[in-house]
Amino acid sequence: MWEDADGFSLLAPDGTGYRSDLVPGVLSPGNPALARAVGGRRVVAFTGPTVDRLYGQALRDYLEANLTPGTWTLHTIPTGEKNKTLATAERVCSLAKAAGLDRHGVMLALGGGIVSDVVGFAASMYSRGIRYIRINTTLVGQVDVGVGVKTGVNALHTKNMFGAYHPAHASLSDPSFLSTLPPREIRCGLAEIVKMAVILDEELFRTLERYPDAFRRDGTPTPPEIETYVLRTSMRLMMEELCPNLREHQLARLVDFGHTFSPVIETAGDHRLEHGEAVAVDMALSACLALRLGLVDERECDRIVGLLARIGLPVFDAETCTPELMTRALEESWERRGRRLHLVVPIAAGKATFVDDLADVPRDVLRRALDELALRTDGIAEGTRP
Ligand SMILES: NC(=O)c1ccc[n+]([C@@H]2O[C@H](COP(=O)([O-])OP(=O)(O)OC[C@H]3O[C@@H](n4cnc5c(N)ncnc54)[C@H](O)[C@@H]3O)[C@@H](O)[C@H]2O)c1
Ligand SMILES: O=C(CO)[C@@H](O)[C@H](O)[C@H](O)[C@H](O)COP(=O)(O)O
Numbered sequence: 288m289w290e291d292a293d294g295f296s297l298l299a300p301d302g303t304g305y306r307s308d309l310v311p312g313v314l315s316p317g318n319p320a321l322a323r324a325v326g327g328r329r330v331v332a333f334t335g336p337t338v339d340r341l342y343g344q345a346l347r348d349y350l351e352a353n354l355t356p357g358t359w360t361l362h363t364i365p366t367g368e369k370n371k372t373l374a375t376a377e378r379v380c381s382l383a384k385a386a387g388l389d390r391h392g393v394m395l396a397l398g399g400g401i402v403s404d405v406v407g408f409a410a411s412m413y414s415r416g417i418r419y420i421r422i423n424t425t426l427v428g429q430v431d432v433g434v435g436v437k438t439g440v441n442a443l444h445t446k447n448m449f450g451a452y453h454p455a456h457a458s459l460s461d462p463s464f465l466s467t468l469p470p471r472e473i474r475c476g477l478a479e480i481v482k483m484a485v486i487l488d489e490e491l492f493r494t495l496e497r498y499p500d501a502f503r504r505d506g507t508p509t510p511p512e513i514e515t516y517v518l519r520t521s522m523r524l525m526m527e528e529l530c531p532n533l534r535e536h537q538l539a540r541l542v543d544f545g546h547t548f549s550p551v552i553e554t555a556g557d558h559r560l561e562h563g564e565a566v567a568v569d570m571a572l573s574a575c576l577a578l579r580l581g582l583v584d585e586r587e588c589d590r591i592v593g594l595l596a597r598i599g600l601p602v603f604d605a606e607t608c609t610p611e612l613m614t615r616a617l618e619e620s621w622e623r624r625g626r627r628l629h630l631v632v633p634i635a636a637g638k639a640t641f642v643d644d645l646a647d648v649p650r651d652v653l654r655r656a657l658d659e660l661a662l663r664t665d666g667i668a669e670g671t672r673p
């Protein structure tokens with residue numbers, strides 16, 4: 288894995304290689320990055336309604352200025368977690384077929400993780416797999432989805448039940464997209480960044496403690512060089528961590544911090560909480576469990592839960608954080624991870640470990656951790672939540 292001025296390149300031990308680039312002004316008609324990635328191929332592009340309203344015309348103008356007329360089309364697909372389905376992926380394939388997309392053609396996803404996951408998955412199965420390009424417009428998309436190789440849709444009441452490891456032909460992130468992103472979506476991206484900081488990088492964690500309003504245009508302004516540092520550091524950390532285990536043959540993954548309880552928090556809560564918010568609740572619960580299990584001390588646990596709360600992320604969700612549902616989440620993760628738990632818990636800000644077996648999280652410990660978290664949340668609600 289290596290970094291240059293434009294972004295990051297990865298070459299995995301299995302020979303898979305790809306780049307994730309930071310491209311300011313990616314939709315300016317004179318910017319060559321997207322046209323270069325398209326390379327004269329036929330393009331079928333997809334976006335969601337909100338991003339279409341904000342950036343659809345800019346993409347149309349770009350494609351018109353840079354591609355041969357008649358070789359591209361742009362379509363709007365439904366977004367939101369409830370539309371991250373096989374039916375939407377099939378709709379993407381059907382629109383591509385109607386537009387005459389062949390094996391050499393490329394699908395283009397302009398949007399956040401939802402559009403990227405659905406279109407990437409559609410591309411992985413269309414004609415047994417064609418190229419796709421992601422243009423990542425959310426913070427989650429830029430620091431997480433856009434640096435990895437996972438695509439997928441929800442099914443069988445399970446997040447990402449169907450999917451494929453299918454690296455994008457190009458992944459382009461323009462930080463200026465973040466200027467229109469609502470604060471709630473910025474916070475979701477910060478949750479995934481906190482995840483990387485807690486498991487791997489105390490300096491990044493301290494930076495977030497100092498600048499919890501990073502990337503937000505409605506809070507205390509953060510110096511642009513700090514935002515660049517935060518964006519690039521979390522992209523780099525994620526890619527470094529994924530590189531040796533790109534197709535997840537090893538199921539104990541530090542980057543799964545925040546992703547053991549969160550799938551049930553998302554689905555059982557009927558997606559009232561967004562992905563990043565559910566990840567935040569999961570990280571807080573995992574930290575409290577680590578405290579109960581004697582793996583982290585009170586001060587470090589407080590730092591982690593406190594940072595999430597200062598960012599404005601939820602750290603508890605009364606409706607779904609019940610002993611029954613959280614036990615179910617542990618069991619489902621255990622089953623998904625080859626009948627090992629591999630729960631990621633912090634040891635300190637910047638360092639994490641695994642709790643590998645279901646039996647290592649006794650029911651009464653889980654119950655006490657949930658009770659403690661509920662109490663902490665009361666304190667936060669009274670005092671420090673922004
Ligand atoms: N494949 C992976 O490796 C991976 C990694 C992390 C998350 N995910 C998945 O990604 C999804 C979450 O992605 P997300 O957080 O990007 O959510 P999202 O795609 O739903 O986007 C969030 C919201 O922001 C809007 N939006 C997007 N860009 C905008 C912009 N620039 N300005 C204004 N509004 C904008 C969207 O219309 C949407 O309403 C989840 O399904 C999660 O499971 C996948
Ligand atoms: O949300 C993320 C990463 O932030 C997704 O890539 C992904 O679903 C996570 O890695 C999950 O923890 C593992 O999920 P899965 O592959 O079992 O669905």
Ligand SMILES: [Zn+2]
Pocket residue numbers: 431479546562566
């Ligand atoms: Zn995630």
